[in-house]
Amino acid sequence: xxxxxxxxxxxxxxxxxxxxxxxxxxxxxxxxxxxxxxxxxxxxxxxxxxxxxxxxxxxxxxxxxxxxxxxxxxxxx
Amino acid sequence: xxxxxxxxxxxxxxxxxxxxxxxxxxxxxxxxxxxxxxxxxxxxxxxxxxxxxxxxxxxxxxxxxxxxxxxxxxxxxxxxxxxxxxxxxxxxxxxxxxxxxxxxxxxxxxxxxxxxxxxxxxxxxxxxxxxxxxxxxxxxxxxxxxxxxxxxxxxxxxxxxxxxxxxxxxxxxxxxxxxxxxxxxxxxxxxxxxxxxxxxxxxxxxxxxxxxxxxxxxxxxxxxxxxxxxxxxxxxxxxxxxxxxxxxxxxxxxxxxxxxxxxxxxxxxxxxxxxxxxxxxxxxxxxxxxxxxxxxxxxxxxxxx
Ligand SMILES: Cc1cc2nc3c(=O)[nH]c(=O)nc-3n(C[C@H](O)[C@H](O)[C@H](O)COP(=O)(O)OP(=O)(O)OC[C@H]3O[C@@H](n4cnc5c(N)ncnc54)[C@H](O)[C@@H]3O)c2cc1C
Numbered sequence: 001x002x003x004x005x006x007x008x009x010x011x012x013x014x015x016x017x018x019x020x021x022x023x024x025x026x027x028x029x030x031x032x033x034x035x036x037x038x039x040x041x042x043x044x045x046x047x048x049x050x051x052x053x054x055x056x057x058x059x060x061x062x063x064x065x066x067x068x069x070x071x072x073x074x075x076x077x
Numbered sequence: 078x079x080x081x082x083x084x085x086x087x088x089x090x091x092x093x094x095x096x097x098x099x100x101x102x103x104x105x106x107x108x109x110x111x112x113x114x115x116x117x118x119x120x121x122x123x124x125x126x127x128x129x130x131x132x133x134x135x136x137x138x139x140x141x142x143x144x145x146x147x148x149x150x151x152x153x154x155x156x157x158x159x160x161x162x163x164x165x166x167x168x169x170x171x172x173x174x175x176x177x178x179x180x181x182x183x184x185x186x187x188x189x190x191x192x193x194x195x196x197x198x199x200x201x202x203x204x205x206x207x208x209x210x211x212x213x214x215x216x217x218x219x220x221x222x223x224x225x226x227x228x229x230x231x232x233x234x235x236x237x238x239x240x241x242x243x244x245x246x247x248x249x250x251x252x253x254x255x256x257x258x259x260x261x262x263x264x265x266x267x268x269x270x271x272x273x274x275x276x277x278x279x280x281x282x283x284x285x286x287x288x289x290x291x292x293x294x295x296x297x298x299x300x301x302x303x304x305x306x307x308x309x310x311x312x313x314x315x316x317x318x319x320x321x322x323x324x325x326x327x328x329x330x331x332x333x334x335x336x337x338x339x340x341x342x343x344x345x346x347x348x349x350x351x352x353x354x355x356x357x358x359x360x361x362x363x364x365x366x367x368x369x370x371x372x373x374x375x376x377x378x379x380x381x382x
Contacts, residue, residue, distance in 0.1 A: 011135055012212035013117035017154065035215030049284070051216045052203035064203065066111070068154060069173060 088114020
């Protein structure tokens with residue numbers, strides 16, 4: 001199974017939509033709250049080169065925003 | 078499959094329309110980029126939606142979505158790219174490539190944030206430039222930030238930012254501030270620096286924003302503010318690109334509707350909420366308009382279906 005990490009804030013609608021999207025499909029992920037976790041925030045900015053949430057890391061592949069098509073393609077869902 | 082009704086949008090107008098359409102037993106599809114719409118951009122609690130004295134935009138959005146999903150309705154998370162009139166109804170195409178067909182359509186696509194249209198703005202989106210304080214604000218812990226726009230949205234953004242950022246400015250183009258007294262008082266209390274007569278000229282930086290340049294409209298001088306975040310709160314523009322040929326527009330680019338039944342100039346094509354020329358833009362109004370549009374669409378389908 002793919003290793004998935006999501007960088008999100010609790011107040012961002014697309015973060016909620018993204019997590020719901022994965023949950024509905026029974027896909028497990030780690031969720032880092034970058035509003036609180038400064039280290040995760042730096043990690044996200046470093047990986048994605050930007051400061052917008054959500055960012056999703058699927059086995060090292062970085063996707064910025066809730067890009068449904070790209071995520072579906074990588075996860076083959 | 079031929080649907081009775083396709084609703085475009087998942088904000089208050091679309092959700093209310095969806096609930097009413099489903100309860101009228103219309104075979105309905107709702108297509109939305111995401112749920113919630115503009116209320117999820119609200120950076121402080123909502124305090125004027127009846128039944129909820131104080132609720133965050135995100136919580137209210139989740140309640141709307143949950144209520145909608147209790148009903149018998151198909152839902153697609155997708156972005157509509159085109160609506161076409163064909164005999165017997167409409168074709169609705171989405172950016173995923175999917176196409177749907179229905180007898181009637183309700184457009185509730187609301188409004189998108191209005192951009193500043195200055196150099197540097199586009200390049201730095203996600204790199205310091207943001208249109209959603211509620212989403213991105215928490216990433217600016219200990220940074221200096223500027224909010225552009227001195228209306229209520231701008232003040233609310235600044236007030237929410239003050240709990241993360243080291244320093245918050247509000248830059249307003251006009252000589253006067255139009256935000257409510259309450260918001261102005263709070264801003265004062267939180268040491269938010271309000272600068273009026275400021276015309277934004279450029280957003281600068283290397284990899285990320287490091288400054289914003291504005292012209293003081295009185296002295297004509299160019300002034301550089303060192304900030305790492307620029308939050309744009311200068312209003313919104315209706316999201317109508319997919320329906321251009323089928324509707325008439327007001328001088329503000331809103332879809333013109335018959336206020337009695339929410340019909341556009343194309344029979345069977347309805348619109349509701351902030352995307353229309355309805356006089357006031359509020360959650361309770363958008364929800365009411367969505368309801369009106371659904372009941373009108375029901376009547377239309379019964380008479381023409
Ligand atoms: C910062 C801010 C604060 C506010 N505060 C308040 C307040 O305190 N109280 C209040 O009553 N009102 C408030 N408002 C106004 C209120 O949010 C709006 O009036 C209301 O959200 C309008 O609802 P709507 O359904 O018409 O549109 P929107 O809320 O804009 O929803 C539009 C929906 O359409 C979707 N969409 C757009 N384009 C497409 C497409 N091409 N394909 C598919 N889907 C699409 C969007 O994803 C979204 O789901 C505020 C607005 C802002 C911006």
